[in-house]
Amino acid sequence: MSENLMDNLQVEEAFEGTQVDYNTFELNELIDLFKELLQKEDLESIKSDAESIKQSFYRKLNLEIENQKRVFVEQGGDLENFVATKDESELLFKEVYGDYKKKRATQQELKNRILEENYSLKMELLEKLKVLISSSEDIEKILGEFRSLQQEWKNIGQVPPTKANEVWKEYNYLQEQFYDLIKINKELREYDFKKNLEQKTSICIAAEALNSEENVIMASQKLQKLHEEWKNIGPVEKELREEIWLRFKEASTLVNKKHQAFFDEKKQKEEEYIKQKTLICEKIEAINNESLTTYKLWEEASNNILELQKAWKEIPFVKKKRIELYDRFRLACDIFFNSKAEFYKDQKKQNAQNLELKKQLCEQAEALKDSKDWAKTSNQLTQLQAEWKKIGSVQRRQSDAVWKRFQAACDYFFQEREKVLGDKKREEAENLQRKKELIEKVKNFVLLENREENIVALKAFEKEFNSIGFVAFKQKEKVLADFKAAMDIHYGALNLEAKKRKMSKYKDNLSNKSESALGNERRFLLRQYNELKSEIKTYENNLGFLSSSSKKADKLILEMQRNIEKLKSQLSELEEKINLIDSKE
Secondary structure, eight states: OOTTHHHHHTHHHHHTTOOOOGGGSOHHHHHHHHHHHTTOSOGGGGHHHHHHHHHHHHHHHHHHHHHHHHHHHHTTOOGGGOOOOOOHHHHHHHHHHHHHHHHHHHHHHHHHHHHHHHHHHHHHHHHHHHHHHTOOSOHHHHHHHHHHHHHHHHHSOOOOHHHHHHHHHHHHHHHHHHHHHSOOOHHHHHHHHHHHHHHHHHHHHHHHHGGGOSOHHHHHHHHHHHHHHHHTSOOOOHHHHHHHHHHHHHHHHHHHHHHHHHHHHHHHHHHHHHHHHHHHHHHHHTOOGGGOOSHHHHHHHHHHHHHHHHHHHHSOOOSTTHHHHHHHHHHHHHHHHHHHHHHHHHHHHHHHHHHHHHHHHHHHHHHHTTOOOHHHHHHHHHHHHHHHHHSOOOOHHHHHHHHHHHHHHHHHHHHHHHHHHHHHHHHHHHHHHHHHHHHHHHHTOOOOSOHHHHHHHHHHHHHHHHHSOOOOHHHHHHHHHHHHHHHHHHHHHHHHHHHHHHHHHHHHHHTTSOHHHHHHHHHHHHHHHHHHHHHHHHHHHHHHTOOOOSHHHHHHHHHHHHHHHHHHHHHHHHHHHHHHHHHHO
8 A cells, every 4th residue: 555545535634524444455455554543642543444444354354255156156066164364464463453452551540640630620610719709818919810810721631521510510600690699890790791792702602613614524523623622711891701602502502404404404314225225135135036046047037136236235234223233134144145155055966966867868868879769769759758848957068968969869760761661651642642642533524314324433433442451640631521522512412313203112012001001100110210309319418428538539520420421311311202101191
């Protein structure tokens, strides 16, 4: 640290009210600065600065230790095994601070002893004043002794603060008694009053000038000294006592108000700093560590914490609730980083387990890669791939290697399968194209007048369709459904024509039956009609309980629907026959 550091910092002004931000200094600089401060004769005057330096020193030292912890944990260390690197500056600081405490204690002891001695001396002077006031000796001699006692009083230093007011009141009372009760001549009395008035007027002027002093701390300290001087000056004329005192009091009030306003503003700022620091604590405490389930989330949260720690450092130091707030802030940070360390520890363990599981899948895939059972092995490898996806992550430096090993085994099998099954796929594609062309041919077919010829043609279409080889499994059902749909259109047309001829023949047969035979026929048909209706209703009820959840269920539903349509067609035919009988009757 440079020899001019204290001049640069204006340390003398700091003791008179200018606050130095010790948080801007490094550890060694703080030690050098403390040593400079110890050169002051009155160590009581540097008490506030000494404590501020101590707090800044240990705050910085603790931050360095916390950074060591964080780096130790992030590098995979167990927090329980962490041991901070010893900093020689801490031992040096303790030595300097201990020297300060000893010297200050010695000074304070000496100061207290001096104050008590001063008190004893002043008490002796008060007794002398009492004797002097009651004396009947010559006035000139008494006045000389009185002034001698006044000068001796002024030469004696301060007394203990707890006794100062009482001693001064007694002294002031005895002075006033001397001037008021002792019958001295008017000229001497007026001379003393005039001299005292001049001194008190000078003090009032000095006090009034303090109102322009920018440094309110310095102004307050100077005002206190003026009050000490005031107490040691004798009285003025009775008519002027109240006036001169009010003048001094008003000037003092202005300075005290500024002093109070300064500390009120400082208190208000401290309250705002407390709010800001409390908000930072609340933000850290609000982080839900249980929701941080990935490295990315933990890193994002860590960056957020570091930003909040930076913001904390930028907020000025506050005395009120300092320890309580800092402990809360430190605890919140410790909970977060301990949880982070625990997560990394657990994750490391889980990664190792995941790596072992993936290695086992690699071994299984490698055992299957040379298999020629294409269908079964394809399913097995697909299942292994699904299991692979369910396994969590592994450490990045091992992830690529184990994945490439697994992928290589799978790729080898599927490449070999593709070599063998490539020709089959081309054949299936050609078969699919031929079946599609046949379906278009069926759609464009126009029925002939001869029913038998139409049936022969349709049977030929079916034979040709069946003679075409296999298509891909996923295309099989669709192309078959398209072919049946096209064929059903033609068969439907043929069935309608056959139905018309059948009903015409049935109508001719009714003409040859007697009325009794027609009645029997009608009852028979009606019984069949009711049975069919009941059967249809049963199918429809059962259909309502089924849902399409598999291929097997789909086929069952389709079969039931076809049965219902077939029964409805029969029901319609019975209804038409009953109507034909009714028209005969």
